[in-house]
Amino acid sequence: MAETSETLLLRAPLSGVLLPLAAVPDPVFAEGLFGDGVAIDPLGDTVVAPCDGVVLHLAATGHALTLQAPCGAQVLLHVGIDTVSLRGQGFAPCVAQGAAVRQGDALIRFDAERVARQARSLVTVMAVANGNAFAVAARTDAAVAESGRTVVLQVRATDAAGAAQAPAPAPQVESTHSADAAPLRRTVTLACAGGLHARPAARARAAMQGLEATVTLHYGGRQASLASLVALLALAADEGAAVELAASGRDAGAALDAVARELQRTDAGEEHAVFPVSAAPAPAAAGGELPPGCIAGVSAAPGIAIGPLHWWRDAAPEPDEAGRGADAERAALQAALAAVDARLVRDSAAASARRAHAEAGIFAMHRALLQDPALLAAAETLIDTGKSAGFAWRDATRAEAAALSAMADRRAADRAADLIDLGKRVLRALARTGGGEGDAPADARVPVAQDGQPVVLAADEFTPSDLSGLDRTRVAALVMVRGGPTAHAAIMARQLGIPCLVALGSALERLPDATPVIADADHARLHASPDQHLLAAAASTITLRAQQHQADLRAAHAPASTRDGVHIEVAANIGSVDDARAAVAQGADAIGLLRTELLFLHGDAAPAAADHTARCQAIADALEGRSAIVRTLDIGGDKDAAWLRLPAEDNPALGLRGVRLAQVCPQLLDDQLRGLLAVRASAPLRILLPMVSEPGELLHWRARIRALAAEIRADAGIEVGVMIEVPAAALLADQLAEHADFFSIGTNDLTQYTLAMDRCQPELAARMDALHPAVLRMIAATCEGAARHGRRVGVCGALAGDALAVPVLLGLGVTELSVDAALVPATKARVRTLAHADCRQRAPELLRLASAAAVRDACRRYWPA
Structure with a gap:
């Protein structure tokens, strides 16, 4: 780019990888709220002047400054994301405010390793702050910039360049019931x-x-x-x-x-009910058209991935049409159905064991479809006409799937894929000999790229059996021609943590195997044969996320203390032995919530005392000396067990849940308490009672625990806590704290009960925000009541893992945060960026705000996350 009297050339203030602002992990910059510009993933530790100018403003913390060029353009330079929270630690300004500088002069030096360890990102932004008067007219195509040398932006006054462009904006159903005189x-x-x-x-x-x-x-x-x-x-x-x-x-x-x-x-259980599906387009090129090679789709699971495209070639065996006789074909079909049913039982159990309960529910539903009498009758009718079992089953499932696909209701149409999936499973079982299971592991059908790079797996539409047992290390992303975000394959992709794009259409079909692609599920786009700039930006985003995670993971096993030395316990929420092992690996200080109902929800019978002892003993042994809070069975409401027939309730969320269940099933809780008292652990095992609403309930169960301990000659001194999830419990916290050893706040239920909003209602999902001031007042009341009796307070609901909420919870008096195991490293890292005194000072004023949105805005200002 050649400089003229009408242009300003801005050179790279740092050496590093160039990124578009949209790739910056901060919406303020990514959405251009600070102006148009460029971002750099730095390879150096010194920010230099991108042009001649005067330092208009230098942040007191040294992490940012604004330079005014002789033409009047104001250039913002901001090192890292959330670096204001470091309070100047790691930054050394080389100039003073008001100083005149020459292009290439050193402006800020920073400790790259220290800042990277403590801040969310090192990505540095250069933006034109007075975009009303100056616009970016051109930018470099280079992927990597050299500090002080590479011209990255060309800026012109708007009266010379013109106004900056605005950003681109049923079938008939037969009755099968038997007649009855008086139904x-x-x-x-x-x-x-x-x-x-x-x-x-x-x-x-x-x-x-x-x-x-x-x-x-x-x-x-x-x-x-x-x-x-x-x-x-x-x-x-x-x-x-x-x-x-x-x-x-x-x-x-x-x-x-x-x-x-x-x-x-x-x-x-239907996760898509609350999953935010994004179909919003990424910024388009001038004229509103997509850039070359960019295919728009719908995001079904978030994330970004790079890899060669590989088409999933997994057609079911083509069955012969003619049968070998009706009896033989009926027997073959029954054997295949039994084999597939056995495989579904194993798939469902494996999903439950890793706490993928929506996935387990999918396989359970497939078992029910497999036993559908209408499907079986249709297949057997065809067998009676001389068709083979495979031909008959395939045609029966295809016919029903076609009927569902034709329906206007999207969720019903999505279920057509489940029928096609069952068709494939049974055909594979029929094709195998020796009574095999009917399905090869998905890993065996996914190739490894020549360079070892994971592939972006493409299909017309994936089905659950395609993804069962998929090796996450071989697959970078999933992309589909058809499909929807409510399909069961999409739910499984989210649980596997694999980025997933659906509804990409015929443009995807035209891409051959081995086409290099970027699957950007965050922006619902697939980039085919991307240029080096796009590849570098995507790779940098992936690398930054991975580096941040690795940095957090390296420090995860160290205690989490605020900058002013207050220790905060960061624990994990678990529901299985595998979860316990994952919690240990991720650095959890303890187990803040063991959801015991998940150990038995899909069993065939109610657990006996010995079952509770065996399961909890195995978990205690896996914790390597860490303590655990064990919540008694929280069945009812939105969690039901097949072995427990509860009476019908008009509003089960307000009915027989938690300890209230003992009103109709007293033996159930007695058996669990006996089982827990028999566990022998090397660290404290604590009992947590859910859905307590008044002191009398707590006193009753404390007495019952003492009686059961005497009955089996166990230690009666086990700690007993109350789960604060009912507003009545929060408001009576001072009375409950007289008799409870600790509190654990379940913010998910506390929010739905406080706001009178069903947390399973998708239309209300956006308003179900636990940072609502009313919910925060409940948390504050709980902490105040606990403090009067010296009781500790933890939070085990989803709010504990919300980075914006962490300083608020600490400021209100919470001393333990219990999150999903995968969030432990990031939560500890977040705690270490905060000053406890600052949290305590600012949090109370948030209770006086009028909405959750106002609270979140204030949190972003006070404690950027």
């Missing part, structure tokens, strides 16, 4: 998020098991038997719809109650 009828309103999709339909059908009754659902002038999931899905009854139930048979009344209860409960 029982009831009209219910569907409360499950998303309406009558697969999971509530499967739950409703499971609720009838063991009952002699038939139930049909009537909606929109059509009806479907509860025995057929496919028929139920085809009704397309949406959330809030009124459906009529008709039951007949000896147990008609009980069946009607059971089905009504399932249809009137919310469906917390």
